[in-house]
Amino acid sequence: MILERLSLLNFKNYDEAQLEFCSKFNCFVGNNGMGKTNLLDAIHYLSFCKSYFNAVDSQNIKHNLPFFVVQGWINKTGNTEEIYCGIKRGFKKQFKHNKKEYERLSEHIGLYPLVMISPSDSELIWDGSDVRRKFMDSIISQYNKNYLEKLIAFTHILQQRNALLKHFYENRSFDSMSLEVWDDQLIAYGEEIITIRKNFLNEFIPLFNKNYQFISGTNEIISLEYQSTLKNRFYKDVLSESLSRDRAIQYTTVGPHRDDLDFRLEYNSLKKFASQGQQKSYLLALKLAQFEFIKEKKQTKPLLLLDDIYDKLDETRFKKLIELVSGEQFGQVFITDTHPLRIKEVLKQNKSEYVIYKVEGGVIEKHG
Numbered sequence: 001m002i003l004e005r006l007s008l009l010n011f012k013n014y015d016e017a018q019l020e021f022c023s024k025f026n027c028f029v030g031n032n033g034m035g036k037t038n039l040l041d042a043i044h045y046l047s048f049c050k051s052y053f054n055a056v057d058s059q060n061i062k063h064n065l066p067f068f069v070v071q072g073w074i075n076k077t078g079n080t081e082e083i084y085c086g087i088k089r090g091f092k093k094q095f096k097h098n099k100k101e102y103e104r105l106s107e108h109i110g111l112y113p114l115v116m117i118s119p120s121d122s123e124l125i126w127d128g129s130d131v132r133r134k135f136m137d138s139i140i141s142q143y144n145k146n147y148l149e150k151l152i153a154f155t156h157i158l159q160q161r162n163a164l165l166k167h168f169y170e171n172r173s174f175d176s177m178s179l180e181v182w183d184d185q186l187i188a189y190g191e192e193i194i195t196i197r198k199n200f201l202n203e204f205i206p207l208f209n210k211n212y213q214f215i216s217g218t219n220e221i222i223s224l225e226y227q228s229t230l231k232n233r234f235y236k237d238v239l240s241e242s243l244s245r246d247r248a249i250q251y252t253t254v255g256p257h258r259d260d261l262d263f264r265l266e267y268n269s270l271k272k273f274a275s276q277g278q279q280k281s282y283l284l285a286l287k288l289a290q291f292e293f294i295k296e297k298k299q300t301k302p303l304l305l306l307d308d309i310y311d312k313l314d315e316t317r318f319k320k321l322i323e324l325v326s327g328e329q330f331g332q333v334f335i336t337d338t339h340p341l342r343i344k345e346v347l348k349q350n351k352s353e354y355v356i357y358k359v360e361g362g363v364i365e366k367h368g
């Protein structure tokens with residue numbers, strides 16, 4: 001799968017931009033704040049219908065302008081397909097494939113897979129469990145359409161149940177019958193979601209281990225484990241045991257919406273005990289495993305976006321990574337770097353096809 005062309009109008013710090021890409025390495029070089037990451041984010045829109053960084057679409061419109069348009073031309077099967085995303089302040093998002101608007105955006109998710117590796121991935125270690133659930137859920141949603149629908153249904157039921165708990169609390173009342181209506185559905189969806197997540201991890205973990213060994217060049221023992229609030233018990237039992245607590249705080253405290261992933265290195269918490277280098281390798285291995293996993297499931301090489309990867313790796317590991325992604329098992333790659341010469345040197349040695357674009361304050365120029 002190749003992104004052949006990208007066109008931007010009023011997207012973030014760009015007025016207008018047209019870019020053509022080669023089938024292997026495409027680099028955006030320039031100083032900080034010039035708009036390199038914004039280009040990756042525009043590509044992210046084409047795949048996920050949204051920004052990687054900012055959930056509020058309208059904030060990605062260039063300041064003081066009414067709309068943005070991001071268009072991409074992707075060749076997946078020998079034909080070029082056009083993807084269009086238009087955001088206008090105060091209007092519904094327009095997302096089209098070959099000029100035809102989707103009925104639901106979820107139809108698009110997974111068609112043009114993409115993996116972004118960015119300095120902000122460290123959130124996976126430092127932020128709350130929601131970020132780790134999102135990581136897992138977003139991979140699963142790319143190949144399992146039902147999963148996304150189950151998650152949406154579960155969340156809806158959960159909101160209803162929490163509203164009811166709140167109602168009981170405020171009215172000093174309780175009616176087990178009306179709660180059970182929600183509980184039955186919550187349990188059914190909840191158990192399914194947890195099973196799908198665990199099955200996903202069973203396939204994902206071997207890929208993750210393999211990539212960590214490659215990146216770190218060590219035999220350090222790492223682990224990634226599903227940590228469930230159910231602790232291998234039936235949701236029904238755990239839910240009924242937590243009822244008095246849930247009523248007191250008017251919130252459902254157990255279920256897949258509270259589950260987490262536990263990251264460990266040599267049996268210890270990655271967050272508390274691992275070195276920065278080990279943490280970076282761990283994150284990179286997670287992302288490379290994501291790539292490999294999606295590639296197998298979708299039988300398509302995802303676009304790979306590497307944002308400021310030097311932040312993550314020393315020189316040797318950087319070269320190792322470039323060597324890895326230049327291989328057959330990877331497809332088209334987009335890289336940002338603040339040092340134009342550094343990336344050029346590495347790519348020259350590598351012998352793969354490459355294009356370098358120089359980015360300066362929203363203006364893009366082909367460079368060597």
Ligand SMILES: Nc1ncnc2c1ncn2[C@@H]1O[C@H](COP(=O)(O)OP(=O)(O)O)[C@@H](O)[C@H]1O
Pocket residue numbers: 011012013014030031032033034035036037038039059060061062063336
């Ligand atoms: N909606 C927006 N309108 C105008 N400029 C924006 C908008 N969103 C972000 N920017 C600008 O984009 C620049 C950051 O671009 P970015 O791609 O992150 O730079 P870098 O080259 O360091 O990766 C900042 O100067 C920021 O002010």
Ligand SMILES: [Mg+2]
Pocket residue numbers: 033036037038307308336
């Ligand atoms: Mg950047």
